[in-house]
Amino acid sequence: MSWTGRSTGVLLAAAMVMSVAACTADSGGGGEESASCVARYTYQDRSYRDVANVNFTLGRKLGAATSPPCEDTGGRGKGEEPVTTETAYEVDGISPKVAIAIGDTPKTAMFFAAYSGSELPPEVQKLIDGS
Structure with a gap:
């Protein structure tokens, strides 16, 4: 070569x-x-990130959650970045300050938790562990 x-x-x-x-x-x-490309949403001035493998029950509809665009492409101006809006739902047994579900419909809603660093709130960890 x-x-x-x-x-x-x-x-x-x-x-x-x-x-x-x-x-x-x-x-x-x-x-x-x-993280710049993970699923992130903001609801009532709190930031949430998606959490996989959580068995949860959807509660009532809360309102709109917004997602900033992925910032991995560089080159785009701030005014050009689209913002995604989806519906936020309660998660039964957990305060919306800790976790919410987000999706276009209840069937497509995914679990999102408010946490910093790598520590999940204990209520979320219980759902993951099945306790």
């Missing part, structure tokens, strides 16, 4: 690693990492 061919391969591999890293987290300057 020629030098040019090897160089191109190395550059492509490096670009792939950089794009994956950009889509996993960005540094917020305050020491805490904030």
Whole structure:
């Protein structure tokens, strides 16, 4: 293989690693990492992130939750970024300050928890553990 061919391969591999890293987290300057491509929503001035493998029961409709756009593409101006709005629902047995479900319909609603860092609230951990 020629030098040019090897160089191109190395550059492509490096670009792939950089794009994956950009889509996993960005540094917020305050020491805490904030994920840029994970499902995030805001409801009543609280931020929520999706949590997988949670067995929950949907409660009543709360209102609208908004999701900022994924910030992994660079180059777009702030005014051009679309904001997604979906319906927020209560999760039976848990305060909306801790967790909500979000989706276009009750059947498509997914579980979202308000937490910082990697610690889930104990109420959410109980649902995951099945307690």
